[in-house]
Amino acid sequence: MLAILLALVFAAVELLPGDAATATSERGESAADVAARRHLLGLDRPVWERFIDWMTGLPTGDLGTSARGQKVTDLLADPFPNTLLLAAVAFMLTAVVSLALGCWAATRPGRLTDRIIGHASTSAFAIPEFVVSVVLLVVLSLWTGWLPAVTTTGSDGTPATWTMLIMPALALVIPQTGWNTTIVRGALADQASTPHVEAAYLDGLPTHRIIWRHALPGAVPAIATGLATSTGMLLGGTVVVETLFNYPGIGNVLASAVSTRDTPLIAGVVICAGAAISVVLLAADLSRARTLGAQS
Template sequence: MTTLHPPGAVVSETGPARILRVAGRAARPAAHRLVLLVVLLAAVFAAVGLLPGDAAGATADRGASAAELAARRTALGLDRPWPERFWDWMTALPTGDLGTTARGEHVTDVLSGPFPNTLLLGTLALFLAVGGALLLGSWAALRPKGRADRTIDTLATTAFALPEFVVSVALLLLLSQWTGWLPAVTLAGPDGTPESWTMLVLPLLSLAIPQIGWNTRIVRGALADQADLPHVRAAVLDGLPRRRILTHHMLPGALPAIAAGIATSAGMLLGGAVVVETLFNYPGIGAVLATAITDRDTPLVAGVVAAAGAAISLLLLLADLVRTTALGEHR
């Protein structure tokens, strides 16, 4: 029997139907990002091949003869075209094999220590950036066009405009060189992680401060858009407390824009980590990538890019799911 619904009635979706709808909407951007990652990895192989020198010469023993270098190039597969080497690398990637470095180590073994350190630093910076942005953006949104709103907007714009290396140098001078409060460099313990939590503070702040500025502006703008909606104005006229209006009427509608900003920050944080880790001698993928480029080590460079790209793609996928779910609930 067909069920008739009155005109204008909203028919709610069942659980499985809603899951399928959300998954369907997230599948297309996920596939698009996968294609972009493959293109980026191909570009890595091509770009490293265009650099002067090659992995055989960069990693060979001093005084190696021309014959020895030629034999080493053959052993590393450098006598083959880069598209062929890229295809072999890509076909092994689904099995978790990232290849072998020019020095004979498995790429997964080389990344197994530094990459978790980078993820730790990036995750802490992301949480700090999100928490700070929500606090400052909400504070400014509750006082539109007031002194606090103008001050927060100026500070957020300034923070986001500063590159990570500028923030790093400023913090290094202020909190290490001039005051001696924090260590200037990171020393790795026997397990490869920083010896002390204090060694995380300067790299963490250097990464988080620009992203606090970026996300504060996004939160403030998203909340400002919500403040003009009829249901929010009605809540204000009803005399509801400002905090309740913020948490129950403004933030839920602003969530899609905020989630998109957070996902963008994740990519910026992993990109900025390479610079920050180098400045503070942090034991992450920054040092690995610098060494790999010096060695012209294509599999290792591609492995770093693949690991970082997978982490960023996962966060973007989660942001897509949050955004899709939030938009579906507010239609």
């Protein structure tokens, strides 16, 4: 799947107007200079040849050279860990809040609390990350001044203070919490009709104990799959969120690479994000298989 995705990246950039040689040219350069840069970057070769050459270096960790002559691995060495940090914080917050809200709603089926959480979850998931980001900027920065509007970096290239992670993380967490709360609530509702959970209700056990001890373990496969799916959405959302908050991650790198038609750099960002998503999806599949195996 990653190989197909990378092939589509190369093809999509090829269809965009202009190329890296033109996009990185300086004022006053002649057509001959641009043609020479195009030859140096290999842009005069068929796109499939450039794709095969790039894929050949991938097993050795060589992500190619950017349009400005820098190693792609060097360009991603600092931003990618920052993005992973932001995504990890958002992922953990999403998991904790979604479980708490989903279980809370499950303890009050059909009641006002359950309906409010259900409607709020649907509304939160429907709001794009950039809208959430703008609202957070206006409320938490411009109106109250509680948090900095933009992210500044320290000498090591990471955010200068932990408070600069709050708004970018919240912008990612709020929509995904809505999605995962719905999944948790639905998974627990499915478990409520299983024989062992019905027996627990008939025995008169407290509702919260039934949810945590009897229903939740059986709902783990569905919940894990939902959270794993959110990983791709979280990493995808960083492109917009990092740009709005000037966060030093791969979102800014990707936006710049697209504007300069820098195919190797775009592919480098995609392969890093794709590898991270694949690892999380694999972990979710293993968790699902283990849980289902234990139940059988």
